[in-house]
Amino acid sequence: MxxxxxxxxxxxxxxxxxxxxxxxxxxxxxxxxxxxxxxxxxxxxxxxSKDDLIEAYLESRDQPNLALYQKWFEEAGGSVADKVEAIFLKVADAARHPKWKGCGFLRTAAELANMPGHPAMKVGADHKKKFEQWLSERFQDAGFASHAQLARHVVLLMDGAFSTVLVHRDPDYIEAAGAAARSLVNSAGK
Missing domain, CATH: 1.10.10.60 (Homeodomain-like)
Incomplete structure (x- = not known):
């Protein structure tokens, strides 16, 4: 901007x-x-149009959100699995704030589900792919053979956690997803 x-x-x-x-x-x-x-x-x-503004809204959230995940990962101690879990734990902490409303990308996608060609849908999909690619690179750097598949599985856990916490309003679900991600990374072959 x-x-x-x-x-x-x-x-x-x-x-x-x-x-x-x-x-x-x-x-x-x-x-x-x-x-x-x-x-x-x-x-x-x-x-x-309002559609252009919705697209700009998501674009404005892209890099700050990715930078925050990267920061949480880098600041965490321990193994790669510990660092991945740390991202989930930080999201769970954020979810405890009264103004937290979940993932803006997923919420927008839900509101635009009947408009798959909307420009904001592409921004949201690109954001999710960037996070997945970044995770894949971290796993590759750590020597994981199936780094892309592992990253996809962790992204599924993250997005599932975002969705579930919106339903139950309980950040413990995000922590549980983080523990599952940690376990998944620990059990992945290098």
């Missing part, structure tokens, strides 16, 4: 806060313009 205008950044920031807190369908363009302190005309100057 370094090349964006201050107005565009305010719009994306407002969309980020409102879409994440309330959902993309529940939030109007008027509400985003008001939250950004701008006119609807200014919003439409920067985004030709």
């Amino acid at each position: 370094a090349h964006d205008s201050p107005a565009k950044e305010r719009i994306i920031d407002a969309a980020n806060r409102l879409f994440y807190a309330e959902g993309i369908r529940a939030v109007s363009v008027d509400a985003i313009a008001e939250k950004a302190g701008l006119t609807k005309k200014t919003l439409y100057y920067h985004f030709k």
Whole structure:
């Protein structure tokens, strides 16, 4: 966003806060313009449609989320399995915060399930693939033969944990998924 205008950044920031807190369908363009302190005309100057704004919302979450997972992994001590579990434990800690609403990418995908061609669906899929690829590279660096398959399994555990905690509102499910991921990585052949 370094090349964006201050107005565009305010719009994306407002969309980020409102879409994440309330959902993309529940939030109007008027509400985003008001939250950004701008006119609807200014919003439409920067985004030709709400769909473009939804896409920008997810794009704004991509790198910060990936960087956070990488940070948690790198800061964790122990084996690769311990480091993978640490990501889950940090997500579980975040899920205990009252403003936590789950994975914005999965929530958006659920809201757009009947619109598979929506540009935000591609952004979400790309984000999930980047995380999977990053994990695969960590596993490859650690000498795991089936690094890509192992990464996919861990991603499935993570996304399953995100979904389950939204249903049960209990972050212990994320911790349980982390323990399963740790076990899975420990049992994977190198």
